Amino acid sequence: xxxxxxxxxxxxxxxxxxxxxxxxxxxxxxxxxxxxxxxxxxxxxxxxxxxxxxxxxxxxxxxxxxxxxxxxxxxxxxxxxxxxxxxxxxxxxxxxxxxxxxxxxxxxxxxxxxxxxxxxxxxxxxxxxxxxxxxxxxxxxxxxxxxxxxxxxxxxxxxxxxxxxxxxxxxxxx
Ligand SMILES: NC(=O)c1ccc[n+]([C@@H]2O[C@H](COP(=O)([O-])OP(=O)(O)OC[C@H]3O[C@@H](n4cnc5c(N)ncnc54)[C@H](OP(=O)(O)O)[C@@H]3O)[C@@H](O)[C@H]2O)c1
Numbered sequence: 001x002x003x004x005x006x007x008x009x010x011x012x013x014x015x016x017x018x019x020x021x022x023x024x025x026x027x028x029x030x031x032x033x034x035x036x037x038x039x040x041x042x043x044x045x046x047x048x049x050x051x052x053x054x055x056x057x058x059x060x061x062x063x064x065x066x067x068x069x070x071x072x073x074x075x076x077x078x079x080x081x082x083x084x085x086x087x088x089x090x091x092x093x094x095x096x097x098x099x100x101x102x103x104x105x106x107x108x109x110x111x112x113x114x115x116x117x118x119x120x121x122x123x124x125x126x127x128x129x130x131x132x133x134x135x136x137x138x139x140x141x142x143x144x145x146x147x148x149x150x151x152x153x154x155x156x157x158x159x160x161x162x163x164x165x166x167x168x169x170x171x172x173x174x
Pocket of ligand 1: 006007009014015016017018019020021043044045047048066067068069080081082083101102103104105106107132
């Protein structure tokens with residue numbers, strides 16, 4: 001099973017503020033939905049609760065929530081208390097992708113665990129006043145490909161570029 005991290009960040013690697021996103025970019029939301037539909041999404045408890053109730057659990061995806069709270073429950077979701085548990089939930093031969101969808105603590109855990117095969121990063125070409133950040137990473141470890149670009153328009157107050165980063169060491173081993 002492939003593990004892909006998907007995130008949108010500003011020029012300072014900011015990803016959120018006050019447990020919310022800092023932008024409204026419909027083309028990026030559409031891209032996120034199309035990319036993750038039919039797959040597995042793993043998220044932190046705070047990220048899950050930041051999703052408007054009518055949109056959660058995220059439809060047509062297996063929703064997995066990480067929390068330390070052993071009495072936590074959320075309808076239609078699987079709860080785990082250790083990132084490693086996710087490996088036991090699905091077969092290694094599962095053809096779906098495990099998407100790590102944040103927030104900041106979960107991205108950091110996944111990067112530290114070195115479990116990411118691929119990152120899909122929406123680089124938003126603005127600076128916001130974030131309180132949550134994506135961890136720094138070494139560009140030289142990744143093959144970089146541009147997936148799509150979006151210019152500013154009446155529906156998008158910021159331009160952005162979606163970039164796919166493929167882990168080089170993993171590609172060489174494959
Ligand atoms: N721009 C993007 O692409 C993007 C994507 C997703 C989210 N976000 C933003 O990110 C922010 C939320 O991120 P965040 O860092 O505050 O929270 P988070 O990563 O969504 O969730 C943190 C929670 O995960 C649980 N957790 C963390 N480490 C754990 C561990 N080792 N074992 C078990 N459970 C653990 C804890 O839940 P308990 O407290 O319940 O124990 C912790 O409070 C929001 O602003 C959101 O809008 C942005």
